[in-house]
Amino acid sequence: MITLQKTPIIAALKKYADDRTIRFHMPGHKGGQIPHNEAISFLGSQAFFADVTNVPGMDDLHQPHGVIGEAQNLAALTFGADQTYFLINGSSCGLQALVMSACNPGDKILVPRNIHRSILSGIILSGAVPVFFLPEYDSDYGIPLGTSPEAIENCLQTHPDARAVLIVYPTYQGIASDLETIAKIVHQYDIPLLVDEAHGPHFGFHEDLPKTALEAGADASVHGTHKMLSSFTQASMLHIKGNRINRQRLEATLKILQSTSTSYLLLASLDGARAQMDNHGREFVQQALETSLFLRNELKKINGYQILGEELLGRAGVFNIDQTKINIGITNLQISGLWAEQWLRQNHHIQVEMADIFNLLLLVTAGNSQSDANSLLQGLKEMCNYIELHPEVTESYSTIKGINPFPYIPELAMSPREAFLGSPSSLSLGQALGHISAEVITCYPPGIPVICPGERFTPEIIQYLSVMKELGIHFQGCYDTSLETVLIIKE
Incomplete structure (x- = not known):
């Protein structure tokens, strides 16, 4: 019987620590035993004690048969995959591996223009030729929305020789496309649907969130597990469903892209985050949704802010919305999001996830307290008052007013x-x-x-x-x- 609450990698690390093994192996800090290291003083010796390499009993990420293989199998069950791979080089590595596994030099791959640049790196490494299409666009917020099924159908009719389709789901702002319909269209051409689901690892743990990419019919998805769950930065997962992905080639590609010096701190954080969601996933997402709903309702009471929400549902490219992402439009204040981000950081020690010229973006998880929410609201109220008292800060707004933040796709003259x-x-x-x-x-x-x-x-x-x-x-x-x-x- 498989026990989902198990954390095999963490258990192996604990055993290695309990055995007090004398270390004549890498890394050079020998478990934090070398003095005069400020990082050890700041982070604590336990973190260094758990920083081991693939010694006997710790398995090998590039050929997992022990605790890493067991942890990956548990993750596959948790996230509804046929097979899951742990990534220590971020979601970027997983996305690059998917592109390189699906495409040979000269092969076409359909990709939206709002891809992360790591996908472009995969295209360069593979030698594939991107066929870019524009996602839907919202002029009020100046952001890309999701992709409509019609856009995919039109692209595939024009490029029936494409070898794969890649979709961003959800977008940075939490917009989810109609992925089920898109998957059916793509599979009519018997090619894989690859999904950059970096910002959706919490999908599947609450009924008020969009479906996971795999539930919607995707053949592969990549989770930035650190973005919305509790693993360390750079710790991610790649999930496979069905047989349209050549797993032999995918695994060979991951061996090329991933470091041979595996970080067990990153692996342990993936192991712990997975078990945490198995045990408390719905509870944690519920906390995040409640905090987000509180913030959304309170923000609407402050003049000057626009809050992206369910009013977009039903528009082309908007099938669902992840409410844990809060996109705050600030054009009515006649300042840039970049100025607002800096003002909040300098005056209230608040750091938002992202700022562009027209928006601030917040990511809300169970790690955000009511105190966090109250401090943010206070800061945003004070920022409005500051702008009213100092109208000169709006003088540069004329520079950005009317600019298209999503320039049209230029000619591709060579791959x-x-x-x-x-x-x-x-x-x-x-x-x-x-x-x-x-x-x-x-x-x-x-x-x-x-x-x-x-x-x-x-x-x-x-x-x-x-x-x-x-x-x-x-x-x-x-x-x-x-x-x-x-x-x-x-x-």
Whole structure:
């Protein structure tokens, strides 16, 4: 009989600690026994004591037959998968592995434009050719919504030779597409539906949340277990259902992408988070939903804020909404989300999950207390009062008013892999018009590519990047993070 409450990796670590084994093996800190290390003083010696490597009894992530294999099997049962793989290189690693498993060089893969840049990395590594499609879009909040089944059907009719379809479910803001209908359409072409479910590992533990991707018919999904559950950052899971994924190739790919120096702290946190949700999942999600509902109701009472909610249901691309994500539109205050994020952090020691030019995004879990919620409400009220007393802070709003935060998809002149491996040259951003990008440029967060390797710079993209640069946005992916210059392909 399988006991879901078991935590085999944690049990093995406890046994190793109890045995007081003398360590003539890696890592060099020998369980935290070396003095004068500030990290040991800050984190505690127990964390270092549990930081072991794959010594006998601890199994091997790349060839699991012992406690790791057992923990992964338990996770598969918990999350409704046929097979689950633990990831120590983040959800990025899992998404890259899925793309590389499904596609050979030159193969087409359908992907929405609001993908995380890690998926683009998988496309570059695989040599696949992305067929981008635009998700639905909300102009009030300036955010991408979900993907409509009609968009997928149209894309597949145009590109019937596509080898896979990848969907973001849910979006960063918690928007869930009609994945069941999408899965039926994709499977008519006998190709796999891959799902970036990084922000949905808590789905399936409460009836008021969207269905899990696997429940809706996906062939594979990747969970950022650390995003909404309680594992350590960088600890994630990859789930497989059915036989459309070549598991032999997937496992070989994971062996290439994952570190051979496995972190048992990350594995133990996955083991613990899984058991925690087995025992208390619905209770924890219920707490998060109650806190979120309280915040949503109170935020609606404060003039100036728009709260994305169920009023979007029924629109194209919006089949369901994860209420634990709270997207706060602040355009009525005539400030940018970037300014608001900084003001809250500096004046109230509150850090939101993400800020873009028009919004603040909150992620609510059972780890957020009523005190947290009250402090946030107080901070947002005081910020409104501050803006009213200091109208000069709204002067820069004219810079962003009317900008399209989701530039149209430019021409793909060559595959991302060809551009990545090409001979780059440096140009100023203003001179890049018409040239092919040799690099990915993303505003981070959320990490959605503005331009990908192989795409041509358009006036809209150059204008958008110039405005983001003026606003002090953090760029990722590009060689020159100041964006004074960009890398282009010599033609």
